[in-house]
Amino acid sequence: MATKKKTDQDLQLDKDQLKASIVRHLRSTLGTSEQKASPEAWWKATAAAVNEQVYERLTRTQQTHFKKDTRAIHYLSAEFLMGRLTSNNLHNLSLYKICEEALGELGLELTDLCEQEPDMALGNGGLGRLAACFIDSLATLNYPAVGYGIHYEHGLFRQEIQDGRQIERPDSWREYGNPWEICRPESVQEIPLYGYVETVFGDKGGLKKVWHAGRKIKGVPWDIPVVGFGGHTVNILRLWESRASEFFDWDVFNAGGYIDSQAEKAQAETISKVLYPNDETDAGKELRLIQQYFFCACSIKDIMRRYKRVHGSDFRNFAAQIAIQLNDTHPTVAIPELMRVLVDEEDLNWDAAWAICYQVFSYTNHTLLPEALEKWSVSLFEKVLPRHLEIIYEINARFLNELVEPKWPGNDAIKAKLSIIEEGDVRKVRMGNLCVIGSCKVNGVAEIHSKLVKEDLFPEYAELWPEKMCNVTNGVTPRRWLLACNPELAALYSEVVGKEWPLQLDKLRSVTKFADDKAFQQQFMTIKRHNKEKLVKVIKAETGIDVSAEAIFDVQIKRLHEYKRQQLNLIHIMALYRRLLANPDYDMHPRVFIFGSKAAPGYKLAKDIIYAINKLAERVNNDARIQGKLKVVFMPNYRVSLAEKLIPAADVSEQISTAGYEASGTGNMKMALNGAITIGTLDGANIEIAEEAGAENCAIFGLNVDEVKSLKARGYNPYDFYYANSELKAVLDWFDTDYFTPGRPGELASIKRSLLEGGDPYLTLADFASYSEAHKLIDTWYRDPALWAKKVIINSATMGKFNSDRSIQDYVDRIWKLKSCNVG
Numbered sequence: 001m002a003t004k005k006k007t008d009q010d011l012q013l014d015k016d017q018l019k020a021s022i023v024r025h026l027r028s029t030l031g032t033s034e035q036k037a038s039p040e041a042w043w044k045a046t047a048a049a050v051n052e053q054v055y056e057r058l059t060r061t062q063q064t065h066f067k068k069d070t071r072a073i074h075y076l077s078a079e080f081l082m083g084r085l086t087s088n089n090l091h092n093l094s095l096y097k098i099c100e101e102a103l104g105e106l107g108l109e110l111t112d113l114c115e116q117e118p119d120m121a122l123g124n125g126g127l128g129r130l131a132a133c134f135i136d137s138l139a140t141l142n143y144p145a146v147g148y149g150i151h152y153e154h155g156l157f158r159q160e161i162q163d164g165r166q167i168e169r170p171d172s173w174r175e176y177g178n179p180w181e182i183c184r185p186e187s188v189q190e191i192p193l194y195g196y197v198e199t200v201f202g203d204k205g206g207l208k209k210v211w212h213a214g215r216k217i218k219g220v221p222w223d224i225p226v227v228g229f230g231g232h233t234v235n236i237l238r239l240w241e242s243r244a245s246e247f248f249d250w251d252v253f254n255a256g257g258y259i260d261s262q263a264e265k266a267q268a269e270t271i272s273k274v275l276y277p278n279d280e281t282d283a284g285k286e287l288r289l290i291q292q293y294f295f296c297a298c299s300i301k302d303i304m305r306r307y308k309r310v311h312g313s314d315f316r317n318f319a320a321q322i323a324i325q326l327n328d329t330h331p332t333v334a335i336p337e338l339m340r341v342l343v344d345e346e347d348l349n350w351d352a353a354w355a356i357c358y359q360v361f362s363y364t365n366h367t368l369l370p371e372a373l374e375k376w377s378v379s380l381f382e383k384v385l386p387r388h389l390e391i392i393y394e395i396n397a398r399f400l401n402e403l404v405e406p407k408w409p410g411n412d413a414i415k416a417k418l419s420i421i422e423e424g425d426v427r428k429v430r431m432g433n434l435c436v437i438g439s440c441k442v443n444g445v446a447e448i449h450s451k452l453v454k455e456d457l458f459p460e461y462a463e464l465w466p467e468k469m470c471n472v473t474n475g476v477t478p479r480r481w482l483l484a485c486n487p488e489l490a491a492l493y494s495e496v497v498g499k500e501w502p503l504q505l506d507k508l509r510s511v512t513k514f515a516d517d518k519a520f521q522q523q524f525m526t527i528k529r530h531n532k533e534k535l536v537k538v539i540k541a542e543t544g545i546d547v548s549a550e551a552i553f554d555v556q557i558k559r560l561h562e563y564k565r566q567q568l569n570l571i572h573i574m575a576l577y578r579r580l581l582a583n584p585d586y587d588m589h590p591r592v593f594i595f596g597s598k599a600a601p602g603y604k605l606a607k608d609i610i611y612a613i614n615k616l617a618e619r620v621n622n623d624a625r626i627q628g629k630l631k632v633v634f635m636p637n638y639r640v641s642l643a644e645k646l647i648p649a650a651d652v653s654e655q656i657s658t659a660g661y662e663a664s665g666t667g668n669m670k671m672a673l674n675g676a677i678t679i680g681t682l683d684g685a686n687i688e689i690a691e692e693a694g695a696e697n698c699a700i701f702g703l704n705v706d707e708v709k710s711l712k713a714r715g716y717n718p719y720d721f722y723y724a725n726s727e728l729k730a731v732l733d734w735f736d737t738d739y740f741t742p743g744r745p746g747e748l749a750s751i752k753r754s755l756l757e758g759g760d761p762y763l764t765l766a767d768f769a770s771y772s773e774a775h776k777l778i779d780t781w782y783r784d785p786a787l788w789a790k791k792v793i794i795n796s797a798t799m800g801k802f803n804s805d806r807s808i809q810d811y812v813d814r815i816w817k818l819k820s821c822n823v824g
């Protein structure tokens with residue numbers, strides 16, 4: 001009998017089938033029973049039952065893509081901050097309700113089981129989370145796509161707070177197994193490293209380069225299925241784990257002496273052992289360069305293998321079939337690696353290989369901070385990747401001679417600036433320049449940021465290639481960041497605008513017509529209240545602090561950075577505290593300031609700011625004089641699953657970076673979408689949020705990009721602001737006392753120092769007065785419940801633009817030129 005192709009309908013489970021499947025997996029996959037199963041076993045059994053659905057669709061997707069020989073996007077990113085997958089996969093397969101009922105009949109609560117899942121924290125912050133939202137959207141929009149990254153054994157460190165200070169603990173997300181990943185030993189790759197390059201005579205005459213590797217590392221792929229919303233397309237995220245290779249060139253490697261095989265194994269495994277916890281740059285670290293090369297080389301080999309399976313060694317279709325996106329400069333080495341494979345291994349001539357490369361790659365920039373632009377010393381490159389260094393020199397020489405010299409004849413200053421190689425005591429490879437030179441498109445992540453990339457960061461490149469620079473404003477997936485994390489608001493929206501909004505977030509805009517409607521306002525604010533009450537319990541459980549859902553929940557959640565200015569928030573809270581101490585009747589609605597943030601372990605001042613927030617919290621939260629009007633909460637171990645609890649409960653969203661420094665921000669989008677008002681500078685995507693929601697519905701403050709530039713050009717002196725504002729002066733002087741650190745005066749002095757003697761590079765003091773006024777405005781608005789409700793409803797309803805589906809469609813239209821592919 002011919003097997004009929006299963007349709008989505010055929011695949012869809014009912015409650016009893018799902019329940020039976022969970023119990024079956026509990027017994028046969030987990031080897032336990034209903035009587036003695038732990039919550040963890042139930043969670044894994046549930047995941048296994050869901051996987052039956054996932055795998056059917058995965059296979060069908062892969063067969064369809066293969067048969068249709070589709071063009072695909074390969075998203076290379078050193079980070080994918082996936083968080084948890086259970087609720088997401090259930091929602092995307094339309095199984096959430098059914099699963100809730102099935103587990104209910106088994107006496108279990110789905111939300112409790114979801115809490116069993118460790119976060120997949122394979123990223124630092126916004127950049128990694130963006131990659132996770134993008135692969136969700138790619139699958140949802142039925143675009144053929146593969147995410148490529150690193151299978152870190154340890155993700156971003158777990159943060160503990162001890163006596164107010166951050167302590168880093170290893171994160172072991174897969175210690176007891178991860179039900180969502182599949183090992184693919186059949187697709188293992190071998191990656192060369194170190195060694196030397198030899199020039200030999202090739203078969204066709206002419207010279208040929210041969211790289212004799214000093215050692216080889218095995219790359220083992222782990223696939224995480226990525227289920228699109230609606231469950232049609234299931235793409236994969238392929239993460240590479242490093243292992244010791246069987247191959248070992250003793251002659252070369254052993255020159256320095258005997259290394260036992262266990263040590264070699266440990267070295268090989270070190271490559272994917274841990275995520276670098278720095279969200280600026282770790283350039284200079286040999287292991288980091290090797291991590292980058294390792295996952296890029298594995299991915300390029302994987303892409304090649306799949307291409308050659310269909311097209312053999314005919315590379316004329318390569319650029320038509322393959323698009324590769326570089327998520328920041330971390331995967332830049334993929335460019336010389338593809339050149340190396342095409343020229344050295346596939347025998348293409350340089351021009352043909354370069355024509356392919358240039359069409360295949362595109363690069364997304366996420367930062368303008370000079371210290372965050374990656375540079376590697378030439379000597380390190382030469383040691384680890386000798387052949388790639390040669391290729392980079394060749395790319396550079398051709399670029400300078402063929403493009404720069406004709407355009408700016410004899411201009412050595414411009415040549416020095418645009419060269420991939422930075423000259424100096426230590427010669428360096430500039431990865432950003434290599435990215436721009438080797439990519440057909442370069443994009444920033446919000447309008448203002450893209451403008452600055454073009455005008456300030458890469459102006460000469462933009463002159464050479466006016467078409468190359470473009471913008472794609474970031475977005476977030478409304479499935480995770482509304483449907484799953486805020487079920488009550490999701491249900492209200494489905495009732496009012498229909499069930500299509502998770503795919504067409506623009507549909508929410510029609511809700512603005514109810515912004516003045518008393519009944520709707522009440523429904524909306526009741527939901528916010530419920531979310532806040534849930535958070536009250538989480539805060540109590542995590543920190544022991546009592547807060548009231550009556551208060552305004554004012555939330556700043558993001559990595560700790562001077563440019564993000566948690567210190568501005570901190571000194572403003574101190575100012576409020578002073579006002580309350582001076583006048584116990586000081587008129588303000590009770591406020592809870594909530595922080596969630598990790599600092600890079602080596603970033604001293606960032607850690608001092610965490611300490612100061614915690615010490616301030618201790619003092620304020622236990623001061624009866626202020627009658628509970630002010631509370632400060634630092635939530636330890638901020639991560640995706642915690643964000644999912646904080647964001648639906650936020651009233652105020654703190655987006656207070658120095659204008660020009662936050663490329664986009666994405667937490668700003670999530671909080672506005674869930675009904676928070678943004679207090680923010682005109683920076684990154686805040687500008688576009690205010691455009692969508694209306695400036696009157698946001699509390700915008702501070703210097704804009706031009707004003708920041710001109711103040712810096714005039715010569716900014718923080719003392720001008722210190723002496724001119726007595727409140728600001730008093731607050732800063734407080735840091736020198738032991739008011740917050742009894743018996744230990746000066747423990748917080750580093751913060752004051754950075755803001756005065758340190759020159760306050762991020763203009764905290766310059767923006768303080770305006771920030772304080774914006775907070776007063778927020779307070780006045782909140783005390784008018786109808787006005788507040790109206791503003792937050794409008795914010796939530798107008799965030800349609802910030803759907804990551806829209807971002808992906810922009811990438812497709814402006815950069816990738818993909819066609820969507822229907823799967824079943």
Ligand code: NBY
Binds near residue numbers: 474
């Ligand atoms: O990317 C963030 C930006 O700060 C934010 O404005 C933007 O919204 C987001 C998405 O476009 N950048 C970011 O998260 N960067 C990192 O996490 C990061 C990680 C590692 C390294 C550098 C930056 N590194 O050099 O290793």
